[in-house]
Amino acid sequence: MRAIKETGNILVCASDKFDVMGRMDSYFPDAVFFLEQENLDQYIDDLKREGRAIDYVSICTPNYMHPSHIRSALRNGAFAICEKPLVIYPRDMHIISDIEAETGKKVYTILQLRYHPAILELKKDIEQGGNKTYDIDLTYITTRGDWYRKSWKGEVKKSGGIATNIGIHFFDMITWIFGKVKKNTVHLYNPEKAAGVLQLEKARVRWFLSLDYRDLPKQAIEKNMRTYRSITVEGNEIEFSGGFTDLHTTTYRDILNGKGFGIEDAKESIILTDVIRNSKPVGRKGDYHPFLKK
Numbered sequence: 001m002r003a004i005k006e007t008g009n010i011l012v013c014a015s016d017k018f019d020v021m022g023r024m025d026s027y028f029p030d031a032v033f034f035l036e037q038e039n040l041d042q043y044i045d046d047l048k049r050e051g052r053a054i055d056y057v058s059i060c061t062p063n064y065m066h067p068s069h070i071r072s073a074l075r076n077g078a079f080a081i082c083e084k085p086l087v088i089y090p091r092d093m094h095i096i097s098d099i100e101a102e103t104g105k106k107v108y109t110i111l112q113l114r115y116h117p118a119i120l121e122l123k124k125d126i127e128q129g130g131n132k133t134y135d136i137d138l139t140y141i142t143t144r145g146d147w148y149r150k151s152w153k154g155e156v157k158k159s160g161g162i163a164t165n166i167g168i169h170f171f172d173m174i175t176w177i178f179g180k181v182k183k184n185t186v187h188l189y190n191p192e193k194a195a196g197v198l199q200l201e202k203a204r205v206r207w208f209l210s211l212d213y214r215d216l217p218k219q220a221i222e223k224n225m226r227t228y229r230s231i232t233v234e235g236n237e238i239e240f241s242g243g244f245t246d247l248h249t250t251t252y253r254d255i256l257n258g259k260g261f262g263i264e265d266a267k268e269s270i271i272l273t274d275v276i277r278n279s280k281p282v283g284r285k286g287d288y289h290p291f292l293k294k
Contacts (some may be wrong), residue, residue, distance in 0.1 A: 112247035178203035
């Protein structure tokens with residue numbers, strides 16, 4: 001809602017299963033609100049028939065609902081802006097791509113790390129580095145309480161599991177910078193943490209994802225941080241725990257200018273997380289992420 005407002009646009013209508021949406025009053029107090037998606041669809045269709053069609057539909061729903069809500073937006077003659085992950089299963093990308101062609105509308109996805117200043121600087125450095133292969137450690141720990149396991153996020157079929165729900169931005173980031181996946185080894189995968197090694201075109205990446213507070217490094221705990229993001233390139237750490245505040249607005253601005261990221265941009269990371277989810281972990285064999293030593 002903040003991104004919509006800061007780009008000078010209007011939220012016409014919205015739907016949420018819960019009626020505790022008081023935060024809307026801070027941004028768009030006049031927005032029409034529905035508790036059921038079906039009633040929202042009907043309202044959008046009525047507006048279209050009256051010549052007041054919606055231009056964009058923002059989709060911020062649970063992951064497993066994204067395909068149906070994207071289809072609804074496109075078939076109602078609107079462009080779709082969908083939060084990560086665009087979809088859980090690769091097959092849904094092909095269907096949505098066909099609907100894009102049928103309707104002439106497009107779905108955009110939120111890949112805000114591609115706008116982060118530190119990541120943009122890294123990409124620039126790698127592009128100037130020629131064909132060198134880099135050694136990378138990627139670490140993302142974002143602690144979650146018991147509620148997480150009991151919500152839809154804790155159900156693999158609804159969230160896609162930890163690699164999809166938590167790691168999708170970071171897998172998109174590293175494949176965007178270092179190229180496509182050549183080899184994929186999973187060392188650990190369970191509902192709360194996952195780790196592995198990726199051989200990309202320009203990098204060898206040891207990665208670690210976790211929801212467990214006990215995995216936080218000492219320096220994060222001392223600062224009372226509950227989230228830790230780090231990427232180390234050739235032993236040099238690029239800290240990007242901060243700098244996320246305005247990235248949604250930047251993303252929306254690009255989309256509204258016709259420059260946003262679509263299905264093809266999201267494709268590599270969606271396929272990768274699907275493969276990781278369905279891989280058999282090999283355990284602590286070979287060269288694994290140093291956090292696995294704990």
